[in-house]
Amino acid sequence: xxxxxxxxxxxxxxxxxxxxxxxxxxxxxxxxxxxxxxxxxxxxxxxxxxxxxxxxxxxxxxxxxxxxxxxxxxxxxxxxxxxxxxxxxxxxxxxxxxxxxxxxxxxxxxxx
Amino acid sequence: xxxxxxxxxxxxxxxxxxxxxxxxxxxxxxxxxxxxxxxxxxxxxxxxxxxxxxxxxxxxxxxxxxxxxxxxxxxxxxxxxxxxxxxxxxxxxxxxxxxxxxxxxxxxxxxxxx
Numbered sequence: 001x002x003x004x005x006x007x008x009x010x011x012x013x014x015x016x017x018x019x020x021x022x023x024x025x026x027x028x029x030x031x032x033x034x035x036x037x038x039x040x041x042x043x044x045x046x047x048x049x050x051x052x053x054x055x056x057x058x059x060x061x062x063x064x065x066x067x068x069x070x071x072x073x074x075x076x077x078x079x080x081x082x083x084x085x086x087x088x089x090x091x092x093x094x095x096x097x098x099x100x101x102x103x104x105x106x107x108x109x110x111x112x
Numbered sequence: 113x114x115x116x117x118x119x120x121x122x123x124x125x126x127x128x129x130x131x132x133x134x135x136x137x138x139x140x141x142x143x144x145x146x147x148x149x150x151x152x153x154x155x156x157x158x159x160x161x162x163x164x165x166x167x168x169x170x171x172x173x174x175x176x177x178x179x180x181x182x183x184x185x186x187x188x189x190x191x192x193x194x195x196x197x198x199x200x201x202x203x204x205x206x207x208x209x210x211x212x213x214x215x216x217x218x219x220x221x222x223x224x225x226x
Contacts, residue, residue: 042200042218042219090155099160100146100202102147102158106155
């Protein structure tokens with residue numbers, strides 16, 4: 001079934017460690033996104049990429065980095081994890097301007 | 113004022129009831145409007161997608177957009193326990209920097225009681 005695959009599904013991580021969340025899509029969508037979802041705050045955009053080779057900052061980019069080497073993959077890296085980065089992380093993709101975004105099932109990350 | 117306002121609920125209704133979910137927004141440039149459904153421990157899934165003003169119906173679901181009032185609604189007829197989920201509205205503008213980006217409401221948690 002076509003869609004977005006995120007890995008891992010959950011992770012417990014010690015503060016200060018480096019972590020990369022993986023996201024792969026097989027829909028050949030141009031744009032990809034990373035969100036975090038926190039109770040009471042909703043979905044907040046971390047970083048996005050409108051096309052392979054380009055990235056941009058969203059609402060809450062600090063402490064996170066992304067790369068977009070090809071169309072299908074959009075990894076999110078936490079260089080040095082902090083407890084405030086405990087959240088559920090969702091990757092999404094969309095085909096074109098204004099088109100709906102399609103989401104993965106998320107990575108549940110706990111930073112201790 | 114937040115760009116998109118959505119009552120977080122929770123909203124609890126009996127099975128078979130008509131449910132009305134709403135969002136208001138402030139950015140007049142929004143042209144694309146969506147509703148997502150999110151089950152517990154799952155990602156949001158697209159439920160309805162409309163462009164500009166008007167109504168769109170899909171089975172038991174109807175989406176309405178009133179751009180003059182900056183108000184969108186999702187109606188669920190004959191609600192079922194399987195409709196119990198969090199519903200998120202989302203919208204985006206047509207052009208300009210960041211036009212691929214969606215602005216989301218915080219979601220309304222719905223429970224349909226058998």
